[in-house]
Amino acid sequence: MSTEVEHPETQSWRGISQSVSARAMSAPGRRRMSMNIVRGTFTVVALAGLAALGVYLVQGFQRPAETLAPVVKAEPLREVVVLTDGVLNEAWAREALALPDGIALIAVDLDAARAALLRTGQVKSVVVAREFPDTLVVTMEERVPVIRIMAAIEPGKLEPLVVSRDGVVYRPINNNPIMLQSLPWLDGVRLTRQGEGFAPLAGIDDVSDLLLAVQQEAPHLATEWRVVSMEELPRLVVRTRAIKQIVFDTINVRRQLAWLDHILDQEGRRAEPRAIERIDLSIAARAQPPAVPQVVVKYVLTDITRPRGSSRTPAASSAGARLVRTQSGARSTQRAKPTRTGL
């Protein structure tokens, strides 16, 4: 039969397009087409992957050795580039690295160089890399001083050091002296030796938070702060030019600063401001609404027998009059008793 039936070349039914149109699709047909597309796509991707792999392998085998990049000639180190977020510079880096003159770049021990740089407490992290032909690139992250501390790195030789937020005690390098002098001193901590320096101090982040808060919220107060003591942790005791003790808790420091600012402002408005010996803000810090926050302010005892206008004399804290201020603003002045009565 197949020999007698022929299929016409022209004007044949084979000229009818057999492309699939949406009109002709049924649900099973659409499912089948989707599967065909998925299968086709998978096949094309697989073949393309195989082809790419083949080309890659062929090129790898055919690549002549002479087309490889020539070996870089070892050249002496000429430049040390320091990329930092702080104040350290190339001169310091060269000194810290203490590399011999004329050393070839390839001869620089990167691990040793990194360790040498990290010996400076101001360096928080560092990456040392060669940039051929003759440059050493030092990329650093530096510590920022939070507070000053007086200590002796070398026995018997006290010197001002600084403490970073993560508690590292180090000798500041290249920092602005004015900025350093504006930092308060840290007190009430015990330093422990570790290697050539000191072990990191715990809790400095609380101090840092308090100092940052006062610089942002009340910079006029920050300039008055002289010492921050960590002796009573979790309470921080600040000594200013005028007040011996301002007691902060480590939580809600911004609320406490607001209270402090308010109290000092109130006192400043008085015709005859009284000398304050101690302000305890820690109780207010921990007050939870609806409890009323309370601040204890202790004034310097004034000899009421002395005539008005006579100069005040600083008195011992145990002999002061107390003013107890509540949130309602009620005040009462009593003859001083040596004991504290916080309400």
Add this chain to the structure above:
Amino acid sequence: MVSKGSYIGAIEIGTSKVAVLIGEVLGDRRLNIVGLGTSSSRGVIKGDVADFKAASDCTHAAILAAEQRAGVKVDAVYLAQSGSHLAGFVHEAGIGVSSADNMVSRDDMEQVMALAKGKALPKDRTIIHHIRRPFRLDGRIVGDPEHLEGQRLEVGYWTVHGNAARIADHIHIVNGFTLRVEDLILSSLASAAIVATDEEKKNGVLVIDIGRGTTDWALYHDGYCYLTGAVPVGGDHITNDLSLGLRLTAVQADGVKLRYGRANAAPGASKNEKVWLNGNFAIGDKMLARAAIDQVVSARVDEILQVVKKQAGELIRPEVLRSGIILTGGTSRLPGIDEAAARVFGISSRVGEMPAWVRDDLRDPAYATVLGLLYYGLHCRQSRAAQPGRASTWIRKLGKYLVPA
């Protein structure tokens, strides 16, 4: 499913049913039927698509069923084509043999074949088949005239064509299931491929496939198909007449036709014999005169066969059709239809039988066309495999996998 063979599909979108077969071709020589899917046809009237969506739905359901039964997916199918729009014509051509020694060459044959196929058609028509008739060399019929001596070489083609839009509708239904139509085959040729042997075709045979909506026929002589035709009447014609004559619904009339219908009333049958419409004595059940049923069925069958006889014309002669008439298709199950055909044509007739290799559930004459399509597909594969320069099987498989239908 593990298999060493390839798969071919066959689809017949008929008026009564859609039949899909999937066959496994083993070694390009053996055919193993692995999947059958059928669904009742909707949206097809007398072989033409009247409701595209309905026809698509039932066709796709049948394809899906066949694929699930077979456990494989086919990419291309052979599609049967029928319908009243199909027509054919004979176009003959002759040339003088070119060589000085009058020996016919391959060029002569190709030239005369090209001339015989060169007739143009109207724009809305499309050719389905050029069916070659035997060569004639100086008037004598020859199978292969190459290297034979003669003066004039002639050949004729029976060209089958149809309405392009209606053929496209059938193809697009199949395309909607992301299948490609590998080949389009006349239903009559497909049926003849399965019910008529090569010997019968040489002796001359008329194969008539009577379906529900159409009757397709093909006339063979000397081993060649001389004529084909499609008549837009079939079993529905009988059902409609029963429905009108006996005042029955279409469903009842179809049931009566299948249960009591006889194409040739039995001699001596009692005129008073009655049969029950349903036989369950429920409301609406009634007695029908058997003679009335016989009369209607017989008349309509005669009518169908007369139309075929008229179309086939002068070739309906006992000396041309020495192997007689073979009836197939669903309506050929009517008892006595072979006798009716013998009476109408005056030529011995019989109901076609399936080859022995066809399994039992497919031996129904209603499956002749779709089985013939598979058989045709197998022959096409064999022909292509025999052609030189064909890509090897695994390359073809890879190509099919990469470019799905």
